[in-house]
Amino acid sequence: MTEKMSAVVVTGERKAEVISIPKPVPANNEILVQVKATALCTWEQRVFIGEKKVPLPLLGGHETVGIISALGQGVDPQAYPIGQQVAVRVVKQCNSCYYCRRDLPNLCVELNSFHLNGPEVYGMGGLAEYISLDRSAVWQFRNDVPLKDQVLTEPLACVMNSISKADPRPGDDVVIIGGGVMGLLHIIAARLRGAFTILSEPNQARREVAKALGCNLTIDPMSTDLQAEIMALTQGRGAQSVFNTTAISAVAEQAVALTGKGGTCVMYSSQHPDQPIQLSPNWIHNTEVRITGAVNPSTQSFDQAVNLIDKGLVRAGSLVRASFPYTEAQQAFEASLDPANFRTIITFA
Ligand SMILES: [Zn+2]
Numbered sequence: 001m002t003e004k005m006s007a008v009v010v011t012g013e014r015k016a017e018v019i020s021i022p023k024p025v026p027a028n029n030e031i032l033v034q035v036k037a038t039a040l041c042t043w044e045q046r047v048f049i050g051e052k053k054v055p056l057p058l059l060g061g062h063e064t065v066g067i068i069s070a071l072g073q074g075v076d077p078q079a080y081p082i083g084q085q086v087a088v089r090v091v092k093q094c095n096s097c098y099y100c101r102r103d104l105p106n107l108c109v110e111l112n113s114f115h116l117n118g119p120e121v122y123g124m125g126g127l128a129e130y131i132s133l134d135r136s137a138v139w140q141f142r143n144d145v146p147l148k149d150q151v152l153t154e155p156l157a158c159v160m161n162s163i164s165k166a167d168p169r170p171g172d173d174v175v176i177i178g179g180g181v182m183g184l185l186h187i188i189a190a191r192l193r194g195a196f197t198i199l200s201e202p203n204q205a206r207r208e209v210a211k212a213l214g215c216n217l218t219i220d221p222m223s224t225d226l227q228a229e230i231m232a233l234t235q236g237r238g239a240q241s242v243f244n245t246t247a248i249s250a251v252a253e254q255a256v257a258l259t260g261k262g263g264t265c266v267m268y269s270s271q272h273p274d275q276p277i278q279l280s281p282n283w284i285h286n287t288e289v290r291i292t293g294a295v296n297p298s299t300q301s302f303d304q305a306v307n308l309i310d311k312g313l314v315r316a317g318s319l320v321r322a323s324f325p326y327t328e329a330q331q332a333f334e335a336s337l338d339p340a341n342f343r344t345i346i347t348f349a
């Protein structure tokens, strides 16, 4: 008789439900994690509103933290004590594909094969009472960290990967476009590098949150000419690092134009709709500007995020503005669509 567990799934447009599915049994080298909280990412929100088409029901959830509940064969109970608080890197890393072997595990070809909670439900599986993962995907917290801080591990890991692409140095001008949760985490991460952080965000409340997090300068792109402002600030050079965290292609084009010679422009967010942008090959030739993307957390950036949160170097839990027990899944998904909530989490017992 297989044990059952509850899982939150998207079953249709604007429809989230709790269903019962088999509780996973940890295989060799796996750790069964009892999920405490999972944050709702933009990706799951887009499935919920029907914008992103995937097989339904979708058992999403990849921003997940919990405690160790049971160990598979080959996992040392001394090294992985039952009850220990953990964060999990849900995306798969096969360690044998072309990309994994070139130290690019965030581009692994099996990345989206997910750690399924069973063949009957599609998805990453963090929105369930339990998830079983290879021990290499499990990171322990050593300190007593509030859940709301812990649960931002995966988003922060994505941002640490993004920051590493541009590699800002102390005193550099760093422009971050968009003051949602990802933009704000970029501010925090760029501040750790000693950079001068400039946020472009039309919403005043978000600009205030950014300032409270230590953002050095905020600009309202609706009332100010952002390009002119950045050029004036940098003696006409442009910024060394520019991160676009918005889904708007016109903004992506502007982000490139804000980047100074020898600088890096990172396309952090995916684009909806994905409109091509205009680039001047000659301008790229002459400026040596690097234009790159950042997708998923790398192993190293996940490790960095856990350390930053575990050691209290990053405390971003204030960006989790809404929390619902899994039994209120529908309300949680609805709340996650409100930008004022930054991140909405679903908690399990
Ligand atoms: Zn996410």
Ligand SMILES: [Zn+2]
Pocket: 093, 094, 095, 096, 097, 098, 099, 100, 101, 105, 107, 108, 109, 110
């Ligand atoms: Zn791989």
